[in-house]
């Protein structure tokens with residue numbers, strides 16, 4: 001049984017709003033009294049994913065399931081997809097254009113960060129169709 | 145070091161006033177938010193020349209207490225409002241990034257990572 005299920009639309013055309021969903025999840029987990037170290041890992045991992053949905057995926061949605069022992073984050077977009085996931089996972093690899101870089105993103109660190117802060121991560125991406133990303137963060141994790 | 149010490153060391157102006165007695169452990173200076181997000185080590189201060197709302201979001205996700213805009217830059221009101229909602233102190237210093245970081249380091253604030 002999940003304690004809480006949260007759903008968010010992530011608008012693709014408004015960079016200033018990117019991070020609203022992750023910020024809201026963070027607030028809600030705090031109110032639930034969730035483990036602070038786990039909250040921070042959820043927030044950072046989801047925020048990186050949310051930014052990717054905005055700058056690479058053209059917008060999408062987030063579904064977050066909160067259990068007492070874990071948080072499951074699902075990010076879905078219908079953007080261009082990722083042709084080579086293995087490459088995309090490498091630190092420093094990015095296709096972000098210069099305008100994204102001037103906004104402070106495009107270092108090619110997002111996916112590696114997400115891998116680092118989550119306990120489980122799966123990417124299901126089809127070129128021309130979109131990307132589904134699932135992350136699990138445990139309330140009590142050896143990574144914390 | 146506390147927030148009010150930073151204000152003194154950096155001749156900073158307060159744009160959003162949070163808890164000025166908040167104890168600060170370490171700091172981080174960058175214009176790349178994903179680089180900031182890569183190293184969580186209880187960093188409490190973010191120095192940056194970037195002015196968009198994602199600076200506040202990044203600080204929020206990392207539980208940081210203070211943002212310092214370098215080189216006299218000032219963000220839009222929207223960005224300041226976001227910081228206010230999250231109880232994050234926002235400062236503006238006339239110094240450039242290198243000098244601002246150097247002054248804080250010399251005053252005893254460290255980077256928090258081994259390398």
Ligand SMILES: Nc1ncnc2c1ncn2[C@@H]1O[C@H](COP(=O)(O)OP(=O)(O)OP(=O)(O)O)[C@@H](O)[C@H]1O
Nearest residue numbers: 052056057088094095105106107108109110111178
């Ligand atoms: N949702 C997505 N849809 C399409 N491509 C994506 C998506 N997420 C990531 N990618 C691709 O994978 C690359 C690496 O992503 P990653 O998040 O690691 O770095 P970045 O977003 O380019 O930069 P940073 O995250 O450091 O700001 C991206 O440049 C992009 O090509």
Ligand SMILES: [Mg+2]
Nearest residue numbers: 048052110111
């Ligand atoms: Mg990214």
